[in-house]
Amino acid sequence: MSAPEYVFARDYLDNNRINLQHYLWVEVFGYLLHPDIPLQNPNLKIADIATGTGTVLTDLSRRLPPSVQLDAFDISFQAMPPRELLPPNINLHQWDIKTDIPKEFEGVYDVVHIRQLTFVLLDDEIETALRNVFKLLKPGGYLQWADVDVHSLRIEKVNQESSTAALEKIVEITRSADRRLIPHWIPELPTLFEKTGFKDIKSDTRDASGYMGYTFHECVLMVHGMIVQNSRNDEVAQRLRIAFPEALKETYQGAYHAWTRWTVIGRKPE
Template identity: 45%
Template sequence: MATPSAAGSDYLLSRDYVDCTRWDCDEHPRYAAAADAASSLRRLNLQHYLWTQMFGYLLNPMVDTSSDTLKVADIGTGTGVWLTDLSRHLATSAQLDGFDVDTSQAPPREWLPPNVNIRTWDIFTDVPDELVEQYDVVHVKLLVFVVKGDPIPILRNLIRMLKPGGWLQWAEPDVPSMRISKTQSSKADDALQRLFNLTAAQDPRLVPKWPSQLPGLFQGQGLAQVEAHRVDANPHQEFAMHQCNLLIYDMIAQRGASSAQAKEISSLVPEAAHETKGGAMFAFSRLTVVGRKAQD
């Protein structure tokens, strides 16, 4: 949800898209060349559909979407794929607004559904007055590597956008749950093990723990009817996710690692891909949390 940013910004890593995750472009502002950008968008859209398959919904069924005047906000909207997908299931009179610092990944306005609008806003800044208590639903997903450590300021902003009685839905991977899944216990996984250990040791923020704490954080900020839905994907779905996730390590090597680490990571990625073909892959849990703002 960020563009290349100035030093000291609130973003852990400023943004390119890999597996719907944002990564630092500060030292490589030309990284998103046409081919890379197109590849990133394909990954982002694929991630959306895989995630939806895993959970079985775009919005938790607890959320009532029957109102003809429903107003929905999607934060960090990226390509806008979540909104455009959701628009098919809502009244044509519903209002769907997507927000992102960089809206260049979204389709041209003429190609969006008539009730979908994309606009610029940085979640780390104050909520504009015209957006306070305007939405029945606020949705956010995959800020896991955007947040430096404390998600509370973002959470408070999201709650400010909700009408009384409105719903917040926040979805993230539980990165500390990452493990290696194998078709047989004898399958090689040394490169995968080394790859994970090397990058986790580089920066503990690459293994954030706050997503699993979201239910308690929701309750601590006064949200009610909090429900957490944790999913472990089917192997074929996890395999597709894993293929995208391997690309993250190339980006860590290019942007975040020391020279020696970068070389080691770069050499491990092809080995890890080979191990994947042999029947070993990363797997982790994902969770979606919903909560409701109190009625006045």
């Protein structure tokens, strides 16, 4: 049996997770689009790939003139609000980043934004995805890709005597559910940008500490619940059901998962 196209559930709980992570992410990094990306042109064309709930574009719509074109790309728009509720300058286009781009979108965009494809692309799919995205950009256009390095995981705790065994366990179990949950390509993004042909590459890595890290952790805890719901492996789901309540207890005692998050930008040569 093949794996579902999306590891998580497209429902109101997952939508809330995505939306909360967006605002936490912007708070931790201090920007939605990197300060080096020029945004003065009132006729900018911006694409958001794997847009999910569309929260990146709806947030941009409040920050940029209504003349800016904001295009959402995804394989499904089930997670987005009804079209009637979206700003009029947001357009929806169905596209899978793993496939070649439609000809009408080649060289169209000043900025392409991508975030949180960590659990979507396998290690052997990332180079093709980057080449596809490169084609979307105008000469001189910018790509911003933001993601979390799952292999940077560590456990922080306010009480050094507290147990973290269950928090460690749920990560081990979840990673065994789907190989998309253990990608290695995130720290390689700067090198992959260069290999694709991008110039002026910059990397920004941030760790969310204190209450912000704890809030991120509680948000990400929903992922484990969705693995229980979506896993095709009954053994994995059952093991998580047993371990998850103990992981919650450890969380409420002040222990939490922490990760390093990356934002990488690059410019397509003129």
